[in-house]
Amino acid sequence: MWPHLLKRLGLTVLTLVLLSMIIFLAGQVLPGNPGRAILGHYAPESAVLALNRKLGVTRPLLVQYWSWVSGIIHGNLGTSWEYHAPVSSFLFPALGRSAKLALFAFVIVVPLSILGGVVAALNRGRAIDKIISVGGLSFTTVPTFVSGIVLIVIFGIALKVLPVTAQAPPGSPFFTQLRYLILPAVPLVLILFGYIARMARAGTIEVLDSDYVRTATLNGLPRWRVISRHVLRNSLLPTITVIATQTGYLIGGLVVIENLFNYPGIGRLILTAADFKDFPMLEAGVLFIGIVYLLATLLADILYTVLNPRIRLGSEE
């Protein structure tokens, strides 16, 4: 197990390094002169040059990259060109708020979609299967901004049962904060439900048709015990990987949702940074989204390895 996990960890680090390079180079390729962007059209050329020198963008690329990377390693994400303040003072609170929203959505969607998928598989071909499968798939095709607006109109404006902003007033108790997060979380849940439920359904059906489930059934085990002991653990293994890769969709969804609900999370932060050509902020934001994604995948790999004895123990010669 350990060599396998070490290899995974190594790959994650390598991916991270490549990611940082791509982000950095993309920042270089994008048009625009930072000094000019910050100082505006009417600033004298000499001032722009001076600022560029001060920002360090006139140095060779490799030097710039290295100073960026070593800064990050030491916890210095640079200074925002827009706000003239350390990037970290914006990024981390935003990341925290996004994490809260994303986790909330996850906590709802993961059990719900797995349950949905398993229920659909157990009732294969019946009405409930069709409702879950077709319904789930339909919801994944509805963009978050559409479902978000519809939800706002129904629950926030017409029924007035839920707040239309996502950010609870400062100092609100935990459950009030969650209440504010319900409306923004639901579109994310709808997007993810279909994918995860589909995987859980497919995995469960495969296992239900397997020979060892036949063995368990013909050994006279009660149905619920066959399902809880023999089906679920094996059928949900592939679903774990799918859930991890869905974090990508989740972050994409966050950008839209946070703007729609005016929620100061990472998605909104990088969108604003892109608007203002605030490169240090943009780069750090994208890099951290990448880190979160890679960590989620790594976690899924570890979980998969721990739960799967065939990988954990290898085969005896």
Place this chain on the structure above:
Amino acid sequence: MNRSLVSTSARLPHEHPPDERAKVLEVNHLDVSYRVRDRERLAVRDVSFEIGRQESFGLVGESGCGKSTTALAVTRYLPSNGRISSGGVKVNGHDLTSMDKASLRRLRARTVSMVYQEPMKALNPSIRIGRQLSEVYEIIGLKRAEALERAEAMLRNVQISDPGLVMRRYPHQLSGGMQQRVIIAMALASEPSLLILDEPTTALDATVEAEVLDLVALLRQEFQTAVLFISHNLAVIAKMCDRVGVMYAGELVEEGPAEQVFEDPRHPYTVGLLRCVPQRGQRKDHGRLDTIPGFLPGPGQVPRGCVFAQRCSLADERCVSEAPPMYEVTPLRSSRCHYHEDAPRVPRSTPADVQLPESGELDRAEAPVIRLRGVSKTFKVRGESVRAVSDIDLDLRLGETLGLVGESGCGKSTLARVLLGLTPPDEGSVIELDGLPLAGRCSERDREQLQAIQIIFQNPDSALNRRHSVRHIVTRALRKLAGLSGDACETRLVEVVRSVRLEESHLALRPRHLSGGLKQRVAIARAFAGSPRVLVCDEPTSALDVSVQAAILNLLADLQSRERVTYVFISHDLGVVRYLSDRIAVLYLGKVMEYGPAETVFAGPHHPYTEGLLSALPNLDGVQGERVKLEGELPSAAHPPAGCVFHTRCPRRLSSGVCESSEPPLVEVEPDHMMRCHIPITELRRLQGKEPSGQEEAQRTSAAT
């Protein structure tokens, strides 16, 4: 002999004490149908049989005959589109068809158990053996601790030597034979009245098969269980069963005591099946196997008359128009044939004698087509060297068949791949084709060399591109290997296709429209397209039914005598190897243990390993000598035993310790017969009771000249 093991654990109390008068299993006019595209299709039709207490009943037949469906119906575990559409199944007198879910579950838990074809798939991959097995005891009401104790005792019962260790293992950490023992332990845990075995040894090696069958026979006595044994292998059924039912196209066509049915079959289908199997002594140069012409009726096609009429040479108008009932042949036997009295005399559909071409007598002095000298192949597996094939010297002569024999993992397939250039051998290995050195990689061989060595695989399904038509598949081989194009290619195409007894109408079809046997013919046509000198046949008939196997073996034999091709024939079925081979090499852990003319190797004296292999082989003759058992499991090729590699399992290991300390060389023990063993040939001959009789001696001298 193992009685003490059982008596240590008190018998489990049975919920419904079985009614001693009732049969364990009664199947009455059973019809099972599957719903396919909104149409009901009968898979099993009017099947009736009974199994008495402690009796063993075998169901035999080719794929698609309905034997597994019958077994699943007996456990009521049919797929969701299948149902028992009429008739009944009673277990211990209780009607299964009307049983509610709870009683059905209790019946499965306590009364009926099953053992399956693929043990690896039948065990849950993520639960330890101990938990899986003890669960069965928990179901019948034991506490966890006691269940674990019982599970461990049961593993000892199925002759697992270290049950404590196996309990902590996951299924993938056990060998196939061990997995099957665990399944058997699981099945017998509840001391069922009926044990169903569905092809329990088909996925196992012959030696392991023999051990598992011995175990089942032993435990059946101890647990006083009735057995329903399902197999396509007639010899296995003959060995294991008191009575047998032969199934064809969903019907039971013949039924009776196993010995009588196999010795004096009374249904033309049974007769045909038995003639398809190469019997002891039958060889390609004096006799062809009989075949059953035609095909199984498609699913859902129910002929008005006898289901076998289309393929039966005895059939007349009555057979086509009037479905035969189950006739009573004797009070113990029945046959579903109007002419069951004439059945034993059903004419052969393939002539027994063959006219061999004049060149049939091969020139022994002729230079070999392929010479292998010191061929080895070492794989690196997780940093360890694994010697799959070790220092092999073999000669392949023109027009001869070399049979490669040994358990899985002995290096047969690696050797075949080396020959084909798919796996380059180690430095220093010499492969020569017609006296000229052959490159280790096929990418470095020229076209003529590539053309010279071809292969037929075990599974024609995966060997043929399913998107291409037969025409495309064979034409491509003709272009690439024979370099033909245009009219020449077209002429040769028809020629090749005819030579494997396919029709021109097959050319337009794609593999999925063909049966397994026809697909294998296409694969053979492709292999013969470039007129190869050497053809590697890697288990070419293992995936086929016996009647189809017979036709393919006949075809291979005919093509060989006509085209003078050399075969390297790999098979785990020694009967098949014996039928087709001129010379045999027995491999063990990558080494040649015995090598010589087929008849000499089969007649003996044998290398102790060969002896073990032959003894594991169930046969239809009913003469089963004392089993020579190979102990333990095949050692890992990464850490082969010191001394003679076979000593860890050798039943004739010498007490002097020489087998453990030094490796015997491969030497000529009698003319043309090589063996790698410390025991002198005279001693082997005495041990194996092979004192040469006058007749054998005469045979051997005539074969040598």
